Amino acid sequence: MQTPFNLIWFRRDLRVADNPALMAAVATGQPVIAVFIHSRQEGGDFALGAASRWWLHHSLTALARDLERLSIPLLTLRGGSLPMLRRVIAALPVASVHWNRRYDPALIEVDMAVKDGLQADGVGAHSHKAHLLLEPWEIATGVGTPYRVFTPFWRKATATVRAEAPLPEPHVQAWSNDLNQVLDGAKATLPLKTLSELNLLPKLPWADGFSAIWHPGEHGAQERLTQFLSSDVQSYRQGRDYPAERITSRLSPHLAFGEISPRQILAMVHAHWNSGMGLPPDADFFVRELFWREFSYHLLFHFPKTPTENLSDEFDQFAWREPDATLLRAWHMGRTGLPIIDAGMRELWTTGYMHNRVRMLVASVLTKNLRYHWLHGARWFWDTLVDADLANNTQGWQWSAGTGADAAPYFRIFNPVTQGERFDPEGRYVRQFVPELARVPNKFVHQPWSLPATELARLGLAGTPYARPLIDLSGSRADALDAYKQRHD
Ligand SMILES: Cc1cc2nc3c(=O)[nH]c(=O)nc-3n(C[C@H](O)[C@H](O)[C@H](O)COP(=O)(O)OP(=O)(O)OC[C@H]3O[C@@H](n4cnc5c(N)ncnc54)[C@H](O)[C@@H]3O)c2cc1C
Known part of the structure; x- marks a missing residue:
């Protein structure tokens, strides 16, 4: 029997370090192939916007470079998630597909259908936690309902989150020539797209100025955090309200695309202060903002109609x-x-x-x-x-x-x-x-x-x-x- 492959299906987790799905795929000991499927219509009412598409183009460019360094091939496709995964699985012997969870209501539906579909096909389908410190269902109020008020959520969340070391980049075995030939044969049968064929960049030169300001990708995210921790965080609490000061971390797009995980940020903040004694107030305040992000996800998960309907x-x-x-x-x-x-x-x-x-x-x-x-x-x-x-x-x-x-x-x-x-x-x-x-x-x-x-x-x-x-x-x-x-x- 041919050696089976394992797929890491990248979505909003465009990083190679602290990526549980990637690590799990590599841990099978079998060859790993990365897949990215641009399925814009699956976002429903909230399909990826124009600025996000600009970011995605550059983030995928960076990810492709990192995967190449790790000798993991990346297949880029466009279309429905399940049909495209099935095309890959029809072209190659695949034992399992791994992905990190996402929480937009329309995308949860897609992921559930993918899981059911793959399992029905006899392919392993494994989802992992990577985007949040806490899954939205991990904590509840004393009476078992979702939180609607930040402070009690924050208290419970900080008491529940365990300090965990982020995962390193995986170490990947080099492939044999036979496997490369199998992959090349499969590629010839797949509707693969180059990054530019995904048409993510705007037609008008509206986003031309973005590149001078932003560095999408995992390295850009790490650099941003290092720079922030070495200076601005020290005056974060007061300075964060003054727009001309540019004190805040500007990690938000990196977090949105999963180029850095909240677990990595937390670990780096604590390592920076070697914080057995606790964090200084400014850093603590910054960490609190990460819990506002957790709170937002908790709300979105438990009140999935709120992207278009009033919560109150x-x-x-x-x-x-x-x-x-x-x-x-x-x-x-x-x-x-x-x-x-x-x-x-x-x-x-x-x-x-x-x-x-x-x-x-x-x-x-x-x-x-x-x-x-x-x-x-x-x-x-x-x-x-x-x-x-x-x-x-x-x-x-x-x-x-x-x-x-x-x-x-x-x-x-x-x-x-x-x-x-x-x-x-x-x-x-x-x-x-x-x-x-x-x-x-x-x-x-x-x-x-x-x-x-x-x-x-x-x-x-x-x-x-x-x-x-x-x-x-x-x-x-x-x-x-x-x-x-x-x-x-
Ligand atoms: C009307 C409105 C719309 C917003 N839309 C978005 C959005 O689409 N995407 C987005 O990431 N943030 C959004 N925010 C929250 C916030 O403005 C941004 O997260 C923040 O400005 C990002 O800058 P930063 O990374 O420098 O934040 P920092 O102050 O450095 O905070 C670090 C991280 O904590 C999280 N965070 C900070 N403030 C908040 C907050 N109020 N709520 C939830 N998480 C927070 C973000 O992930 C941020 O990157 C919105 C806020 C408002 C009032």
């Missing part, structure tokens, strides 16, 4: 407004006339990222001042964020809109002027992304419309949204509060 049914009758196309477009493109909102939306468009505090502000303006349903924002973020992550995005939008778990109450409406003055006091962030405001004095940079008309004219701002914003902050705030009061009528 209190909002099911809420009078959201039908979006005005011009206003929605102005919000998308950062042309509302509200400086910190425009800076955030332009940061998103030009870099694929937005600072967390500014995400909260732009979400507050959309869902409260404009009173548009949070899904309009969630979908735009989904398409334009390189770190688009269904669990975190859903939780972030529902939190901001007041419809989610442990959410900011709807009546808490951020004022972008006072928030800007507090968290971007010199207007450095605003000026970076809204160059029209470069010459506006600090005192007015978050409310340029308060400048005298002569000054507005001198600065070239007369007749622009910075002389008269498209959104009336106080009027829209009062309207939103009225709508909130009447939500049950």
Whole structure:
């Protein structure tokens, strides 16, 4: 009988170290082949957005290099997951397929169907935990229900997570010539695609600036973490709220694509401080954010309708407004006339990222001042964020809109002027992304419309949204509060 192969099916775990599915496939002692299947339609309502596709292209390029170094061949295909796996299995003798779990509701369905299908075909199908510190079903409240409030979740989660050493890169045996011939024969019968044939990169040059900022792939992720631990983490607790400081880790796209695992991050944080005595407060605060990510996944798993439906049914009758196309477009493109909102939306468009505090502000303006349903924002973020992550995005939008778990109450409406003055006091962030405001004095940079008309004219701002914003902050705030009061009528 021919030596059977074992497949590692890569999805949102694009790394070779601390990859339990890869390790398990290698541990069979039989030859391992990596498979990636681009099945965009399987994401359903949340098929991979444009910025994520840009990231995926570059992340797969990096993964292919790493697999080549380990002498693991990578087969890249496009189509339905189960049909494509079956094509590979028909072309090669395959004993088992290994993968790491994912949690988007539509993808859980796909994975269950794949498992059933492979098992019915007599092929081993093994799923592994790799994306989270805790599986969403591992902890529950005292009465056995899912958590809806962060602090008790966090307490239980930190008490439950065990400190585990991440797995190393696997050591792979070199293949015999016979096996290489079998693989070459199989390849000739498969509808393999090159990376460029997956058509992941945008047709327009919109993402051209991303490469200067981001380094997708496992090495980029490790470098980012090392750099963060050597400097910015020391002022994380205070600094994380100031968008111009760029203090936060920017690991989110690397985490979203599984180029680094939360277990690796935790281990490196503890190793950095040799932390038998506990972590310094700033590092502890950073670790707490990783548990917000765990909380998001816990919520998504237990409330799988929340990517499109309110978690809190209190909002099911809420009078959201039908979006005005011009206003929605102005919000998308950062042309509302509200400086910190425009800076955030332009940061998103030009870099694929937005600072967390500014995400909260732009979400507050959309869902409260404009009173548009949070899904309009969630979908735009989904398409334009390189770190688009269904669990975190859903939780972030529902939190901001007041419809989610442990959410900011709807009546808490951020004022972008006072928030800007507090968290971007010199207007450095605003000026970076809204160059029209470069010459506006600090005192007015978050409310340029308060400048005298002569000054507005001198600065070239007369007749622009910075002389008269498209959104009336106080009027829209009062309207939103009225709508909130009447939500049950
Ligand atoms: C409206 C809105 C939408 C959001 N959409 C996404 C999204 O699609 N993808 C995404 O990863 N995050 C999202 N977030 C959460 C947060 O803004 C980002 O995780 C964070 O800005 C990423 O930057 P960082 O890696 O430098 O974070 P750091 O501050 O360095 O935090 C480290 C990691 O912890 C996790 N984390 C941090 N803050 C949060 C949070 N509030 N909720 C859940 N996890 C968190 C992330 O994985 C992050 O990479 C959203 C927040 C809001 C308010």
